[in-house]
Structure formats: C-alpha cells, structure tokens
Amino acid sequence: MDAFLLAFILTFLIALGGREQLIIAQFSSALERNVPLLIIGVVCAIGTAATMAYAGSTMAAILPRRAAEMLVAFALVAGAVELAWPVKVKPMKEPTRSYVAIAAVLVFRQMQDAARFAIFALAAWAVFPTTALIGGALAGSAAVVLGWSLGAPTLQKLPLRTIRLVFALCMIIAGIVIGLNARFTFL
Numbered sequence: 227m228d229a230f231l232l233a234f235i236l237t238f239l240i241a242l243g244g245r246e247q248l249i250i251a252q253f254s255s256a257l258e259r260n261v262p263l264l265i266i267g268v269v270c271a272i273g274t275a276a277t278m279a280y281a282g283s284t285m286a287a288i289l290p291r292r293a294a295e296m297l298v299a300f301a302l303v304a305g306a307v308e309l310a311w312p313v314k315v316k317p318m319k320e321p322t323r324s325y326v327a328i329a330a331v332l333v334f335r336q337m338q339d340a341a342r343f344a345i346f347a348l349a350a351w352a353v354f355p356t357t358a359l360i361g362g363a364l365a366g367s368a369a370v371v372l373g374w375s376l377g378a379p380t381l382q383k384l385p386l387r388t389i390r391l392v393f394a395l396c397m398i399i400a401g402i403v404i405g406l407n408a409r410f411t412f413l
Contacts, residue, residue: 229352233345233361237275240309240393241341241369243386246271246332248315250373251381253328264374266329271366274336275345279359282349295408298347302401305343309394312387340397341366 241247250267257263282301286294336342345362349355373381 229348229354230357230361233348233358234365235361236344236348237341237362237365238368239389240305240344240397241339241366242372243313243381243384243390244339244341244369245313245315245335246339247369247373248313248378248381249328249331249335250370251376251378252315252317254374255377255379257323259374259377262325263328264371266325267332267370267374268367270329270332270336271370272363274333274342275363275366276359277337278342278346279349279355279362282346282358283352283355286350286355292408292411294350295404298351299401299405299408301343301347301350302397302404305340305347306394306397306401308338308343309340309390309397313390336366340394341369344397 246267250263253263282297285297289297341362345358345366348358348362352358
C-alpha cells in the first residue's frame, strides 16, 4: 500500500508541467480535445510506467540490498536533474495528425522523465513492485488527462517551473539521504 500511494502521489506531482503533459496539451488544443489522442496518451503512460516498474524491480532483484538502495538513490537524483532542467517544448506541427507519431514522441519523452524515474525507484524499493506500477500508471494517466483537458494556453499560465524546482530539490535530498544510508549502514 505504501508503494502504491507514494507512486501515485509522486508520479502525479512530478509529472505536472512535464514534457509529455505539455505535448498532450498542445495536441489537445490543436486537435480540439479528441478522444483518440486521450486514449493514446493514457496507453503510453501505462506502458511506460509498466516498463520502468519492471526495470526497477528486475534490477533490484539481482542486486544486493545495499546496492539496490544505491540504485534507488541514483534514480531519484537522475529524476531530480531532469526535473530541474528547463522544459522547452517547441510548438508541435503535425500536418498528418498521425497518432502513431504522437505515440512515439510521447513514449520517448516519458521514458526519460522524472516521474518514470520515480516509478523505477519505487518499484526497486517496494516489496511488491506491482503496487508501484499501478500507482504510477494511474497517476501518469491522470497527468495526461489533466494536460488533455486543460490544453496548452491554460497549462502555460500555471507556475509549473517553480513547482518542478521544488520537487527537484525534494527528490535530490531524498536521493542523497537514501544514498548515504545505503553507503554508511553497518548491517
């Protein structure tokens, strides 16, 4: 239950203002909030959450406990760096309205975003990584739905840069604490 709630809350909050959310918002505004775009976004969010949860749990299973904790710390620090990096999304031009192309861009962006690093870290940490997967998939889908429903003009009015910097600071502190704990534990 802890991994589910942490994954749900962290993934949703960290995904606010992320590249994939802004991309969905741009296409949503351009395509008049059509349902196939929403379905593509949700399927991509679920697929990337599943991939990262599987990768995290698999990596943690083959490592000793302290090394797995260091893996969690590295994933959190990598996510913090991605969060702190300024989000610059160019205006999208999709003349063919190809959902396959949109899905490819979303998957590429989601596989390298901070929210998926958090899912990876929580799945590596969790006793039952499926709970981290479910929480991350639901929250990633909720972030996509939020971007789709608000659209680009409304989303750009929010203080997303400040929110992302605050969460980057929190993630880097968590990564450092977990890393130091793994490094200096005497058990």
